[in-house]
Amino acid sequence: MTYLSFDTVTKRYGKTEVVQPFDLDVAEGELVAFLGPSGCGKTTLMRMVGGLEAPSSGCIMLRGEALTRPDRRRGMVFQSYxxxxxxxxxxxxxxxxxxxxxxxxxxxxxxxxxxxxxxxxxxxxxxxxxxxxxxxxxxxxxxxxxxxxSDILLMDEPFGALDAQRREFLQLELRRIQIDEGKTVIFVTHDVEEAAFLADRVIVFTRRPARILAEVDVTARIGASRTLEMREGSGFFALRNELLHHVRSTASQEEDAV
Amino acid sequence: MPGQKAIIGTASTLALLLVWELVSRSGMVQDKFLPAPSTVLYTLGSMIYGRDLLYHAGISTLRVWSAFLMAAAMAVPIGILVGSFRPVGAALEPIVDFIRYLPVPALVPLSIIWFGVGEGTKIFLLWLGTFFQLVLLVADDVRRVPVEYHEAAMTVGAPGWRRLTDVSLPAMLPTLVDNMRITLGWCWTYLIIAEIVAANSGLGFVIWQARRFFQTPEVMAGVVTIGIIGLATDQLARALHRRWFGYLTR
Incomplete structure (x- = not known):
């Protein structure tokens, strides 16, 4: 059975569509990064996992059980203090x-x-x-x-306010805790480098309403263990560029719209 | 810096008193209307012996505090419920809002019919003037607690009712104490009304008696006594606030 699954989840606020029908399976112990432009709806998706908001349709299941209310199994680190x-x-x-x-x-x-x-x-x-x-x-x-x-950590740009050195340290620590303690992590960020370095899998989102633009299996490309040296390697570099390319295409969507 | 503030505050007060003293002494206004501050101060001193001023001040303070504590003890839990649970708010807020707009003096006759002219009427009027205001203030304080605090509590497994005691209450406590300090001040306004209308003790009674005999220095001494008690209480409350909620200062 899939551990955590999004089953055609949508979200709308009044007439504004925030999340288009969204499907995703997350394995136990996996770190999935949600990468996308600000305000694209990725935070909303994460809050729905936390039970802080309800989907307009569809459901989010943890081991086959629909998640409705917040509890200690899903811990959240908020963007604001x-x-x-x-x-x-x-x-x-x-x-x-x-x-x-x-x-x-x-x-x-x-x-x-x-x-x-x-x-x-x-x-x-x-x-x-x-x-x-x-x-x-x-x-x-x-x-x-x-x-x-918590078994599942939901993190909304948690390292955004930190200096580069502390940020790198905590990225490595998060990766270590995830692997050592088998935590499942959903990590929302708009930092390409951070997504590539931290995640097992990166989901790149379009602008609002959120839809999956691309899915990149990072662990298949550079392996599960992450070190600072890797950041300078060519494999990581190629991966980062690929993600950057996807993110740029969300920016050009915006230009098309104008 | 606080030292500097105190110096400026004291200096401006002394300057005002000096101008008042000079105006009174110069004979520009009759002593009967505006006695000099030195006269008021002298009268105040002599009233402590001659008119049992301290006894009356004590009675008034006791009335204010008993009514205020009663109002607060009821308003804080009810206000928290009103602010936390929408149905409770929807049910109570219209009633509270209506009564809150009624001027307390307008209810004096009704209060006398209900409670006579004894202590009951005074306590009731003070309670009336503060309870309903405080319910709404407390409800607003609860609503202003940042939603992130509640969400953080929920995701570490806090049950709903524990969030009231573990998040809402500590988060709102500093503003709650401030609101109580302000509400306590209103109590004095209502007290004087109550004591003028129906009392044979208390500072309101003393002031009203003095007025009947045109004893302006005594009237003013009574008023000054209220001011001194108010100032002392307020300063004490502020000091406690700084002590208890020092964590708020950066």
């Missing part, structure tokens, strides 16, 4: 585990320390979110979602 200002950095990370009964208090403390270390915020554990930078606040939200221990 969603760290809670009334909790410290460590408190925010711990909040990700508040509704988990499978961990003891001591295990939760260990997990907080672990994820703080992972996102490089150990030194800021007792700081308030309003007193740290935007990029750091985003890392708090990422750690909180990871702490929740």
């Amino acid at each position: 969603s760290a809670f200002p009334w909790l410290t950095v460590a408190g925010n990370v711990a909040y990700g585990m508040r509704y988990r009964s499978d961990l003891s208090a001591a295990e939760k403390r260990d997990q907080v320390a672990h994820f703080l270390d992972l996102v490089g915020l150990t030194a800021f554990a007792d700081e308030w979110p309003n007193r740290i930078s935007g990029g750091m606040r985003q890392r708090v939200a990422i750690a909180r979602t990871l702490a929740a221990g």
Whole structure:
């Protein structure tokens, strides 16, 4: 049985069609990047997986069960800063585990320390979110979602606000967590390089209403393991150019429309 | 910088008092209408012994706080429900909105018919003036909690009712405390009305008694006492706000 499947999912807001009938199967443990122009409807698709919005027609199934409401199996990292200002950095990370009964208090403390270390915020554990930078606040939200221990991670341009170095580090870490812990990830981005480097498969979207323009199997091309050295290799380069080409064609659609 | 603010505030207040003192002393206005601040201050001091001013101030403060706490204890949970659940809002908001627009003094006769001229009437009028306003303020505060906070909570597995206590309440608390501070100020307005109409104690009663005998310095001393209590309460509330919600400052 397919793990996660979109079955002719559509979405419209009033008369505006946001997503055209959309079909996609995602395997367990796969990282799929949604690549497309801003406002194309890729975020809407991801929010529907999270149960935060309902499809206008069709359905999204997890192991054959239709997804309707949000729960802990599908964790979400939002594009905007969603760290809670009334909790410290460590408190925010711990909040990700508040509704988990499978961990003891001591295990939760260990997990907080672990994820703080992972996102490089150990030194800021007792700081308030309003007193740290935007990029750091985003890392708090990422750690909180990871702490929740979801099977599926839904990430909406999570690294957009980070500096290049931190961004590269977290890309590698996300890839490691995905493979080591068998997480399934849907990663929304408009950064071609990021999509090519992170994903097992890249879905390139058209402009709104969202439709699949191209599908590129990255792992078949460059393998499942990713290293920084690969970024400079010719295989990666060709892949990146191919994706760039697809993305450019969505831009020319726009020119045609004008 | 806060030090500088305090200095400017004190200086401007002293300047105003000085002008007032000079105007009164110069004889441009009759003492009967505008006694000098020094006279008011002297009267205030003598009223503490001669007129049991502190007793009346205490009674008034007690009335304000008991009515306010009652109103707040009811308005906060109801407001949270109104703001969180659309059907509750749809059911209650028209009623609340209607009563909110009724001027409290217009309800004084009705209140006296219902509760007589005892403490009941005063507490009821104060409650009336604050409860309905506060319900709407609280409901708005709940609605202003960013939707991302709720969505983040939902995707880490928070059940609906836990989001009320774990997200809505802490997120809105700073504005809630601010709104309560402002509403407490309104309580004093209604209190004076209630004490003028139906009381034999309290600052409103003292002021009204003094007016009957044209004791302008006593009238003003009563008013100043209310001002001092208001100022002290407000400053205290602000200090607590800074202390509790320090995490908001960058």
